[in-house]
Amino acid sequence: MRRTLDLFTLTWTAVTLVFPCNAETFPPPTRLSYKWIDPFTVNVTWTWQKPHGLPSKCKILFEIQLEKTRRQLPNSFFTVRCLSEGLQSTQCTYNIRAISNESCGGWDGSISVPITIDKPATGDIGVKDFECLLDSAGVNCSWITADQSVSSVLSYSICGVSDEPVKDVKMCDQPYSSGMRNGCYMLYVHQNSQSRYLNLCILMNTTLGWTTFKPEFVISSPKLSITQEGDYLYLNWIPPNFQSSCTWRYKFCFEECSVPKGCENTIIEVGEPNVTRVPYNDRCLYRFNSSVSTTKYCPHLTSTLSEVVTYGTNKPPDATMVVTAIVIPLILSVCFILSCYCFRRHSAIFCPIIPDPSAIFKEMMMNGNKDLKTTAAGSLYTPVPEKFESCNITVVKENTVLLQNS
Structure with a gap:
């Protein structure tokens, strides 16, 4: 590591000598090294060669680029916690460069030089799926060991925001x-120590x-x-009892009538009601689950x-539209067919044959009134002859007894 940085410094010096610029540039830090103070804290040191021609009032500072x-x-040293998220981290990397204040004239800051710190872990320790659940009473950290024969012991410390060595593990x-x-x-040590435990450092043996x-x-x-x-359906959450001054992002996923509708995010500012809404179909069952961050x-x-x-509940489809669209037209069609059949069968009643008037007048003109009965034979009405009984009349003489006609 030191040989690489020294070679880099010599190369940079040669380039600045061969290709001079209008503005002078500080040389970068050299001979970066580190030393572990405890399992959490490391001390980083370096050297820096002051160039010739700097104003006497020029004050040199060193800028350290940390993770966030x-x-x-x-000074040319600093103490830092080499910690990252999760078990799989094996090293930390920081960038260091020399900068100046306004009293240094036309001098510019140096380029950044990285230093990589290897963590003192001893390879795979056989622990996975580590998580810490935060509640109102304390912190519950749990994990799985790949082999049940491997024993594990957890130690911890509240690291805080300072980079001083950890004393109370x-x-x-x-x-x-x-x-x-x-x-x-x-x-929790005391009631208002939730925020302190967010700076928890874990030592896993x-x-x-x-x-x-x-x-x-x-x-x-949250519930x-x-x-x-x-x-509309209105979704309401009880806000978490952590970080009351923070803005929360609520994520909810839902199904409508057993059909997934995806997930939505809603950000609720401090002081605003924790409510959002979705369209509602009263014939569907809705299923919701949610999370917050x-x-x-x-x-x-x-x-x-x-x-x-x-x-809600899943209800069967409404049959009213089915009846309206299918059954009623079918009934009307059957009625129409039956009407046509009856009209055709009894067409003589609904549409009688009317005699042609021109034929009647033509016969009247040709034959006169005497032949009126025969002119339109078969066309005019002829009355049916009535039946009558004949009677016999017999002349009787006087003094003759009348005989009753039998």
């Missing part, structure tokens, strides 16, 4: 084992080795309640996925 912040130091006072998972429960890291925290998913107003301006916290919350 920058720090300016007047404590062993877990409430260890437990549940199935495949081993764990450690850490009670197993029979295979040891490592240090900064854990990720999860919280229980979701659902109410209906008109054509902080935004980038707050310590990273995320929740587990909540249990499924249901609302």
